Amino acid sequence: MIIALGSDHAGFWLKEEIRRHLDHKNIAWIDLGPSKLKTTDDYPDYAKRVAQFVAKKKDSMGILVCSTGFGMAMAANKVKGIRAANVESTEGARLARRHNNANIICLGSRFLKQSTSKNIVDVFLREKFDGGARHVRRITKVRGIERLH
Secondary structure, eight states, X not given: OEEEEEEOGGGHHHHHHHHHHHHHTTXXXXXXXXXXXXXXXXXXXXXXXXHHHHHXXXXXXXXXXXXXXXXXXXXXXXXXXXXXXXOOSHHHHHHHHHTTOOSEEEEETTTOOHHHHHHHHHHHHHOOOXXXXXXXXXXXXXXXXXXXX
């Protein structure tokens, strides 16, 4: 598995900390930007890069970081096949994977400590979709909405 990373300027330092955390755990990653801190970066640009990567590359997941996680989730979810969840707890990460088969998590650097973010990432990467009939039915309905637009 490979993890695609992206952030805007507000999430840059947390993204860098997550990258080091993935290195420490020997988890493959690709950083889709930004590569250096700028005064301003627009979150839709990086959400699109990560979401398109995850949508096209089998066996990949994504982690996006901005100040709240909200904008990243909204932008990433515009890409067909993406199920991005804004997550603020390990329980949220667990349920996003198990019930919604989320393939991207979005984190808010303004709301999360680095240690909490690392724990969220660990849970997100460890959990698997439970495949229950009700969850499959709901995800199928979400895919149906994608085809309408």
